[in-house]
Amino acid sequence: MRITYRMMTSRYSTNLNDLSVGLDKLNTQVATGRKFARTSEDVSSAVRGYQIRRNLSKLEGYQDNIKHADGFLTNSESTVGQLESSLAEATDKILQGLNGTQSEDTRSIIATELRTIQDQVLETLNTNVTGTYLFGGSNDQKPFAVVGGKLQYNGKNLDDLKEGTPAEIEEVEALKRDSLYVDIGLGVSFNQITGDVDRNSVFNYSIPGINFVGNGTDSTVVSGEDISNNLYDLLGRIATEFEKPDGSYSRDTVDSLFGLFQGNSQKTYQTTTAIGAKTQYLEFMTNRYETQNFNLDKRQTEVEGVDAAYTYIAFQSQKVAYSAALQMGQSVVQQSVFDYMS
Template sequence: MRITYRMMTSKYSTNLNSLSSDLDKLNTQVATGRKYAKTSEDVSSAVRGYQIRRNLAKVEGYQDNIQHAEGFLTNSESTLGQIESSLAEATDKILQGMNGTQSEGDRKIIATELRTIQSQMLETMNTEVTGMYLFGGTNNQKPFSLGADGKLQYNNVNLDSLVKGSAEADKLENDSMYVDIGLGVKFDETTGEVDRNSVFNYSFPGLSFMGMGTDSEAVPGEAVSNNLYDLLGRIATEFEKADGDYSFDKVDKLYGLYKDNSLKAYQTTTEIGAKSQYLEFMTSRYETQNFNLEERQTQVEGVDAAYTYIAFQSQKVAYQAALQMGQSVVQQSVFDYMS
């Protein structure tokens, strides 16, 4: 069989293109560190790689949600610390006013100071961070306000009118913000709403620790507000009375109710700390999971850097040798000398 010049050049061109294609593939692997650039190059590895990438995306989403919740809890804890400081300051003022050596004028000064603390507490309870009210649940407006009678309201509902455990009170107390941190979101088959046990609650409605309803036992014949704001105002009112009307026993009973209700704020701080610790645990867990997934991804999609580089250099030498051989295979023609 006679081997023609055309057959030689065609065969050479085919082999050169094959070497060039292999060289380009190895060059891409060296540059990207990946075994394949298209799914068709390794379908099995690509499918496993996509699954790993989906899991990595999920973990990243959970980590972002945890970071958001941690920031919100940190702000809530520091702001609640300010409220606790106000409560402690009010305690000192009340005890000072209850001292038998205080004159009528002294008590009125202390009453003014208590009302100042009231105003500070109201402002702190409406603290806003990045467009969200720390103690307002899902509210997009200030949760705490004063009614026409000067009484404290939450979502425009008078706190004195609320009864702990009632449907209205439960609705307001459960108006919290939730986030998915990988607990396995579930939905109620009846209502279609998200099961709150399957998501993370990172907010604390101020209603839950400010207090609600009234107490008819502390002061006989009077329904005393249970919320800390109005309770401070009631104590201030007693201090403002003249000597003949002022009652130490009444203030003492009001102070006892105030101390009991103040504990809710400190309990909430403990709950915030517990939630923050849980988020730290989840953060550590996802960091480990993310590391393991990235290692697995490297095994599935990555190449052996040393082996691939050596193969690339070898292919490069082969390609250069083929180019040099082409000078013998592809003969010059008269057209190469024409200018």
């Protein structure tokens, strides 16, 4: 078979072009660390890679939601701690007032101090962080307000929120359930009848204030009187008793009111425990997702990534071959007079 000059140059150009394409592909792999730049190069790997990236994106969303919820719970815990401090101070003042040797003037001073603590409690209950009230549930307005001398929660008088009839119980429970929820990967589902989100499939990261402030009244503490169960009004009632003159002041009444106050104050400490449990669960989910994220990153590298050392060696070898081919071209592609024409 006769090998013509045209055949040699054509074959040389084809081989040189193949070397150039291969060199460009290896250069891209070295630069990007990926096996392929287009889906058409490896459809199967590209599909698996897309699924992995989609899962990584979901994990990133869950982790962002966990960080938000954890920050909210941290603020809630510190705020409840402030409330506990105020209640502890009130306890000291009440015990001081219960001392039988206290004069009418001293009791009046203690009453003033208790009303100051009342204001502190109200301010704490209405704590707002980045536009959200910590203890207001889904309400975007101040959850607690004093109207007519009585504490209200989300527009409802707490004394009126009694748990007697089924309708009254449901009203109170609805307020206690009205919280803030976030998706952390528990598998969000919806009620087929109402279309509402199933609250067991999302994470509840807030504590409505009604859960630990108290609601309704108690008629067994002081004969003939319905005493508020909520801590704010209860403090005010104790202060009122301390303000009474010696003739009408009743130490036994204060003692009974103080017993109710101590019992209801326990709800704040229980709230701290509940917040701690929620935070601990978020830590568990964080560790779980970090492990999943690591495994998915590793799998993504296996599917889409290249062996860096092998690819670099291949790139250098291809570059040497390409350079050698260029040098060989000087003898294959002979010069002619046309190379010198401009």
